[in-house]
Amino acid sequence: MPPRFEPVIIGFLCNWCSYTGADLAGVARLQYPPNLRPIRVMCTGMVHPDLVMEAFSQGADGVMIMGCHPGECHYLEGNTKAVVRAEVISIILRDIGVDPCRFELKWISSAEGSVFAELITDFTMRMQKLGPHKVNP
Amino acid sequence: MPIKIAGESLNACSGCEISILDMGERLLTLLEFATIVHLPLLMDSKHCDRKNNPQTVKLPKADVGLISGNIKTKENLELAQAMRDSCDFIIAFGTCATHGGIPALANSYQSDDLLGHCFNTVGTDKADSLPSDAVPGLMDVCYALDEHIRVDVCLPGCPPHPDHIFRALQSIEKKESFSLPEKSVCDNCPASRDGKGQVKTLKRALELPQWRVFDDTKEGFKCFLEQGFLCMGPVTRDGCGGDTDQARCIMAQVPCRGCYGPVKKEGNQRLAMLNALASNDIDISSLPETLSMLRFSGGHGLLRPLPRIKESE
Ligand code: SF4
Ligand code: SF4
Numbered sequence: 516m517p518p519r520f521e522p523v524i525i526g527f528l529c530n531w532c533s534y535t536g537a538d539l540a541g542v543a544r545l546q547y548p549p550n551l552r553p554i555r556v557m558c559t560g561m562v563h564p565d566l567v568m569e570a571f572s573q574g575a576d577g578v579m580i581m582g583c584h585p586g587e588c589h590y591l592e593g594n595t596k597a598v599v600r601a602e603v604i605s606i607i608l609r610d611i612g613v614d615p616c617r618f619e620l621k622w623i624s625s626a627e628g629s630v631f632a633e634l635i636t637d638f639t640m641r642m643q644k645l646g647p648h649k650v651n652p
Numbered sequence: 653m654p655i656k657i658a659g660e661s662l663n664a665c666s667g668c669e670i671s672i673l674d675m676g677e678r679l680l681t682l683l684e685f686a687t688i689v690h691l692p693l694l695m696d697s698k699h700c701d702r703k704n705n706p707q708t709v710k711l712p713k714a715d716v717g718l719i720s721g722n723i724k725t726k727e728n729l730e731l732a733q734a735m736r737d738s739c740d741f742i743i744a745f746g747t748c749a750t751h752g753g754i755p756a757l758a759n760s761y762q763s764d765d766l767l768g769h770c771f772n773t774v775g776t777d778k779a780d781s782l783p784s785d786a787v788p789g790l791m792d793v794c795y796a797l798d799e800h801i802r803v804d805v806c807l808p809g810c811p812p813h814p815d816h817i818f819r820a821l822q823s824i825e826k827k828e829s830f831s832l833p834e835k836s837v838c839d840n841c842p843a844s845r846d847g848k849g850q851v852k853t854l855k856r857a858l859e860l861p862q863w864r865v866f867d868d869t870k871e872g873f874k875c876f877l878e879q880g881f882l883c884m885g886p887v888t889r890d891g892c893g894g895d896t897d898q899a900r901c902i903m904a905q906v907p908c909r910g911c912y913g914p915v916k917k918e919g920n921q922r923l924a925m926l927n928a929l930a931s932n933d934i935d936i937s938s939l940p941e942t943l944s945m946l947r948f949s950g951g952h953g954l955l956r957p958l959p960r961i962k963e964s965e
């Protein structure tokens with residue numbers, strides 16, 4: 516059997532909710548695949564689409580942005596910016612021939628360690644099914 | 653010893669070469685420290701020996717090579733490589749060379765669609781075959797210069813401002829470093845700006861932007877974007893006014909169209925513009941299309957053919 520494809524997933528995690536949520540998943544010893552490379556950011560509103568595109572052009576197989584639930588952003592409207600930017604990212608990804616499913620924006624609060632583990636497991640499995648992302652096909 | 657300059661135009665329109673002539677009297681100063689050894693668009697020189705050996709590219713050795721235009725045909729590629737071999741220093745001259753420029757809009761279409769469009773129009777009979785000999789073969793897409801050869805200096809602009817051309821050549825002669833402004837057109841724009849939030853949708857350019865909108869506190873005109881017109885200023889590199897003037901289109905009362913390419917060399921003008929609009933609560937679906945935000949920088953794989961529309965059965 517060929518070795519299982521291990522996707523490289525870049526995650527931008529907001530410091531206040533999702534990163535803490537991820538921490539909780541760790542403290543609670545929840546199991547989830549190790550494919551996510553988390554990057555802590557202060558807020559999803561600071562993740563410029565350029566960063567996501569750069570992750571893809573450097574060979575990431577999937578990119579996730581995770582932040583506070585709507586209305587709970589610590590900078591008031593960072594995550595609403597992230598929503599409109601996510602639309603822009605999907606448009607551009609589609610037009611340069613990258614499956615927009617490789618990008619996802621999700622909300623995780625600091626209490627949702629188990630949701631975090633589930634989301635990562637689910638996303639990793641989907642990326643495994645989708646196969647490797649080819650840069651500039 | 654004067655430095656030797658050679659120039660070639662690939663898939664280009666000759667505007668860049670005209671910009672060399674636009675230097676005015678500085679052209680005379682230029683010719684004191686430089687000789688132009690080859691530049692087919694401005695003088696009588698060919699890239700091959702027409703009489704004896706028309707098939708082989710032959711270029712004179714030069715210190716600086718100015719290459720305008722992008723790479724769309726096999727001939728363009730061969731010439732670009734020959735220039736690289738015969739010149740010590742290559743300047744990607746104009747936005748076509750640095751980012752693909754206007755001709756790279758063709759990258760939105762498949763090659764056979766392009767050929768079909770050129771050779772079979774509605775009013776003509778279908779061509780039996782497309783010409784195959786005596787015309788150079790097409791590359792799959794329009795490539796910016798640095799996708800195929802090493803480039804030493806990028807001089808964007810459609811065309812580049814004569815100030816920059818002169819300064820670039822002069823700094824090569826003096827062996828000094830050379831740099832262009834790394835700001836956006838907005839940074840140097842005289843428009844008055846009130847801040848974010850009033851505009852929700854963008855207008856088509858079917859009406860004229862207003863010029864000289866005065867109010868009690870500010871003078872000048874109101875930013876085109878804040879008037880609701882798409883202006884590519886925020887995502888376009890400054891410099892089109894040269895070393896002393898302000899942005900050319902803005903001063904002609906027209907929004908910027910983005911001809912100096914992205915602010916950072918690797919940038920994506922469409923991504924950056926859509927991001928800027930969306931983050932400021934402007935509904936991007938109010939624009940009829942957005943691919944044309946890459947009208948000057950569609951090389952480097954940024955513009956690609958859209959999925960073909962299936963013909964109805
Ligand atoms: S950059 Fe502009 S002026 Fe220069 S060759 Fe291209 S289209 Fe013409
Ligand atoms: S958007 Fe256009 S008009 Fe407004 S400041 Fe920028 S360059 Fe000037």
Ligand code: SF4
Pocket residue numbers: 810837888889892893899900901902907908909910911912
């Ligand atoms: S204003 Fe914009 S489009 Fe006009 S010349 Fe300057 S960079 Fe080019």
Ligand code: FES
Pocket residue numbers: 529530531532533557558559560582583587588589590591593594
């Ligand atoms: S602080 Fe968490 S999304 Fe803004």
